[in-house]
Amino acid sequence: MRKIISLVLFFATVVVSNSFGAYPSKAIKLIVPSKAGGSTDTTARLFAQTAKKYWKGAKFIIVDKPGSGGLMGFEAEARSRADGYTLGLMFTPQIVAHIVAKRATYTLDSFKIIGNVAEDPEIVVVPAQSSVKNLDDLVKLAKSKKITAAVNGIGSDDFLAAKNFESATGVKFNLMPTKGSTEEKAAILGNHIEVAFMNLSQMLAQHKAGKARIIAIMSKKRSDVAMDIKTSVEQGYNVLMTATRGMLINAKVKKNIADKISDLYSKVVNDKEFQAKCKKAFIFLKPMKGKVYRDYLVQLQKDTQKVYDVSPW
Amino acid sequence: MIILDALHAVMSVSVLTAVTVGSISGIIIGGMPGLTATMAVALLIPITFSFSPLIGLSLMGGVYAGAMYGGSIAAILLSTPGTPAAAATAIEGYPLTKQGKGGLALKVSVVASFIGGTFSVVVLLLVSPLLAQFALKFGPPEYFLLALMGLTGVISVSTGGLVKGIISGLIGLIIALIGTDAMSGVLRYTFGQVELYEGVSFMPALIGMFSIAQMLALTSEKRIANDDIDLSSIKREKMPKGMAPFIALGTAVGTLVGIIPGEGATIAAFVSYNMAKQKSKFKNLFGKGNPEGIAAAESGNNACVGGSLVPLLTLGIPGNTVSAALMGGLMIQGLIPGPELFTKYGQITYGFILSLFIANIVFLVVGLFFAPYFARIALIPASILIAAISVFAVIGSYAINNSMFDVGLMLTFAFTGFFLDKMGFSLSAIILGMILGPIAESGFAQALTISGGAYSIFFASVPAKILWVIIIILLVQPMISHYRSKKIKNTAS
Numbered sequence: 142m143r144k145i146i147s148l149v150l151f152f153a154t155v156v157v158s159n160s161f162g163a164y165p166s167k168a169i170k171l172i173v174p175s176k177a178g179g180s181t182d183t184t185a186r187l188f189a190q191t192a193k194k195y196w197k198g199a200k201f202i203i204v205d206k207p208g209s210g211g212l213m214g215f216e217a218e219a220r221s222r223a224d225g226y227t228l229g230l231m232f233t234p235q236i237v238a239h240i241v242a243k244r245a246t247y248t249l250d251s252f253k254i255i256g257n258v259a260e261d262p263e264i265v266v267v268p269a270q271s272s273v274k275n276l277d278d279l280v281k282l283a284k285s286k287k288i289t290a291a292v293n294g295i296g297s298d299d300f301l302a303a304k305n306f307e308s309a310t311g312v313k314f315n316l317m318p319t320k321g322s323t324e325e326k327a328a329i330l331g332n333h334i335e336v337a338f339m340n341l342s343q344m345l346a347q348h349k350a351g352k353a354r355i356i357a358i359m360s361k362k363r364s365d366v367a368m369d370i371k372t373s374v375e376q377g378y379n380v381l382m383t384a385t386r387g388m389l390i391n392a393k394v395k396k397n398i399a400d401k402i403s404d405l406y407s408k409v410v411n412d413k414e415f416q417a418k419c420k421k422a423f424i425f426l427k428p429m430k431g432k433v434y435r436d437y438l439v440q441l442q443k444d445t446q447k448v449y450d451v452s453p454w
Numbered sequence: 455m456i457i458l459d460a461l462h463a464v465m466s467v468s469v470l471t472a473v474t475v476g477s478i479s480g481i482i483i484g485g486m487p488g489l490t491a492t493m494a495v496a497l498l499i500p501i502t503f504s505f506s507p508l509i510g511l512s513l514m515g516g517v518y519a520g521a522m523y524g525g526s527i528a529a530i531l532l533s534t535p536g537t538p539a540a541a542a543t544a545i546e547g548y549p550l551t552k553q554g555k556g557g558l559a560l561k562v563s564v565v566a567s568f569i570g571g572t573f574s575v576v577v578l579l580l581v582s583p584l585l586a587q588f589a590l591k592f593g594p595p596e597y598f599l600l601a602l603m604g605l606t607g608v609i610s611v612s613t614g615g616l617v618k619g620i621i622s623g624l625i626g627l628i629i630a631l632i633g634t635d636a637m638s639g640v641l642r643y644t645f646g647q648v649e650l651y652e653g654v655s656f657m658p659a660l661i662g663m664f665s666i667a668q669m670l671a672l673t674s675e676k677r678i679a680n681d682d683i684d685l686s687s688i689k690r691e692k693m694p695k696g697m698a699p700f701i702a703l704g705t706a707v708g709t710l711v712g713i714i715p716g717e718g719a720t721i722a723a724f725v726s727y728n729m730a731k732q733k734s735k736f737k738n739l740f741g742k743g744n745p746e747g748i749a750a751a752e753s754g755n756n757a758c759v760g761g762s763l764v765p766l767l768t769l770g771i772p773g774n775t776v777s778a779a780l781m782g783g784l785m786i787q788g789l790i791p792g793p794e795l796f797t798k799y800g801q802i803t804y805g806f807i808l809s810l811f812i813a814n815i816v817f818l819v820v821g822l823f824f825a826p827y828f829a830r831i832a833l834i835p836a837s838i839l840i841a842a843i844s845v846f847a848v849i850g851s852y853a854i855n856n857s858m859f860d861v862g863l864m865l866t867f868a869f870t871g872f873f874l875d876k877m878g879f880s881l882s883a884i885i886l887g888m889i890l891g892p893i894a895e896s897g898f899a900q901a902l903t904i905s906g907g908a909y910s911i912f913f914a915s916v917p918a919k920i921l922w923v924i925i926i927i928l929l930v931q932p933m934i935s936h937y938r939s940k941k942i943k944n945t946a947s
Contacts, residue, residue, distance in 0.1 A: 177493045177497075178778055178780075179778070179779075182496055183496075183786075206855060208655075208855060209652045213649070213651075213857070216648055295638065315906065317594075317903045324715075327589075327590070327592070327593075331591065331592065333593035333904065346791055347770055418786070421785070454638065454639035
């Protein structure tokens with residue numbers, strides 16, 4: 142008899158929790174389209190840690206799906222079940238660059254954009270021994286001889302920034318794609334190349350230690366963490382580039398669940414503890430809500446298309 | 455004295471516990487194919503927020519050191535390298551297990567790992583800034599030559615004849631061509647498969663060709679160890695004599711190669727193995743279970759741990775994926791790589807380095823104590839073992855990239871590997887080609903981008919010239935010994 146009662150009770154709980162149970166009733170996957178231990182991965186882990194404060198008892202599982210400049214992860218996010226139990230991290234400009242280069246099977250419409258979390262502005266960096274002190278010097282040097290510029294892979298933010306800089310100034314670099322910021326760092330610190338296009342977080346420590354020189358940050362405003370670095374706009378070059386890291390879900394997720402996720406996102410990015418941890422980890426927060434961020438992505442896709450049309454990869 | 459302060463900080467119960475826990479879990483993680491030290495360190499990053507910096511770092515350091523050693527256990531006993539760096543160990547270790555000498559192989563591996571690991575940490579402690587300058591001398595042309603030096607290892611790992619060995623190496627290089635061309639972004643031989651855009655990932659290939667192919671071969675046996683082995687002798691294996699020069703060789707190569715950012719540990723293990731074979735008096739025993747090979751390969755890959763931290767701590771350039779994840783852990787604690795780490799934050803940095811010594815001692819004790827017990831795996835009936843290993847192999851290949859495609863890849867490599875092995879081709883040479891191919895290719899292409907197409911760049915710098923000399927020695931020496939042995943045969947007949 143006891144067994145039957147417990148069995149009935151068990152099924153009753155299952156039915157109740159499935160039909161009336163509030164979201165979330167099971168573990169939520171957080172897909173990270175890059176390697177464990179990287180900056181996007183750390184962002185996701187800190188997000189999950191903070192999210193538990195607001196969704197008591199909720200479980201988050203970080204799933205790293207690295208490969209092909211995030212493409213493997215973006216594809217998995219687009220194919221994920223639309224039940225709200227899969228959140229995805231994304232980064233620009235790769236997510237739109239894959240669409241432009243016709244590598245992706247998804248489009249921006251495959252996703253509901255939750256919002257942006259962080260950004261990492263593009264920088265132009267030269268070896269400490271270099272005579273180049275600013276962008277004018279760089280253009281002068283590049284016009285006098287062929288110089289090598291390292292970027293992080295074809296279709297990356299670095300690559301697009303270098304291409305935009307080329308078309309804005311009329312110079313032509315010897316573009317050297319690398320397999321990641323580590324190779325770019327080694328090439329600059331070892332004085333093997335003249336210039337590299339990278340992200341601020343990757344070279345900030347070396348710049349402050351005087352081992353490399355960041356000559357420009359490619360944004361409209363200077364960065365709080367390095368006020369000494371002049372922007373490209375200040376130096377008279379209107380070339381902007383930044384890498385953003387946002388969050389998305391499958392476009393078909395029901396509205397009430399999507400709203401809950403958006404609400405969680407807002408709470409986490411405004412959390413003081415989360416902000417403090419990100420600052421320590423060199424993650425520069427730049428919250429942008431769904432609609433605003435989506436417009437940004439649409440514009441970015443158009444800009445990337447222009448570069449692709451001139452020199453496809 | 456800052457180092458003494460650091461020593462004092464390390465000798466606290468909490469730090470010692472952290473190192474021990476880290477090191478032991480590292481051994482387990484390293485021993486499981488598919489679980490990597492990188493994943494473990496990444497998992498620890500958010501957790502370390504709640505610890506003091508030194509505890510968090512020594513936990514991560516312990517995992518790193520433990521995992522590098524742990525990779526050798528499964529490599530020796532089951533021919534299942536937990537990390538690509540342990541592949542060379544499997545070549546010599548597994549045959550020894552088959553002969554019932556698994557305990558001996560494990561002992562050699564743990565002692566070699568300990569010496570290699572400890573020496574490299576001494577180097578890290580004493581001459582980091584100096585060595586960082588050496589690391590910076592390496593640019594794209596030197597990376598290309600380094601990969602070329604690793605590729606000469608094809609000669610040593612191919613046991614079924616040189617021609618078949620070279621063909622195997624070329625097969626590996628051809629497989630490495632699949633994926634996106636890093637220079638132009640063009641897709642090569644991907645047949646529209648998104649999973650192949652990044653290239654064929656080598657962990658599934660490694661698990662398939664080493665582990666499953668061996669299990670297929672095992673189906674015709676009752677268990678790994680041959681039947682005629684005295685079961686009780688496994689426990690009482692002594693450390694063989696004459697290992698010292700090979701451990702020294704591996705340690706030197708590992709420390710130097712580890713300092714250079716890149717795929718350090720794997721290159722170090724294979725280069726050490728290759729050099730050990732050239733140097734050995736028992737060349738013919740290589741591939742059939744020569745502890746000298748294990749000694750060189752294991753001291754080589756463990757010596758990379760200290761080496762890879764040199765550019766990380768001094769310049770903020772991580773030498774491999776594990777130290778890249780470690781860098782995340784450092785920054786979260788507000789420790790920004792650079793000279794300040796050794797002055798302002800000296801107590802933490804030196805404390806972290808000292809904790810690595812303890813991590814090495816922990817895995818030495820654990821390894822020596824458990825070696826005889828681990829070795830008994832060889833006595834488990836094949837029918838049980840094969841099923842268990844297959845499960846691990848499937849989970850392991852899935853877990854690397856969370857991809858089902860990789861499981862299929864693993865199985866494909868397993869079956870092709872099995873037949874290629876039967877035909878006398880070298881699976882190790884294929885793996886070597888796959889790992890080193892991309893490094894050689896990008897180094898080559900990047901160097902020519904810098905030089906504007908002039909090949910003189912490959913001979914320009916001092917490190918490049920030294921590397922050429924080593925490459926030539928590694929190529930010429932086997933030729934001479936080959937010629938000699940032929941001559942002896944001719945005169946005898």
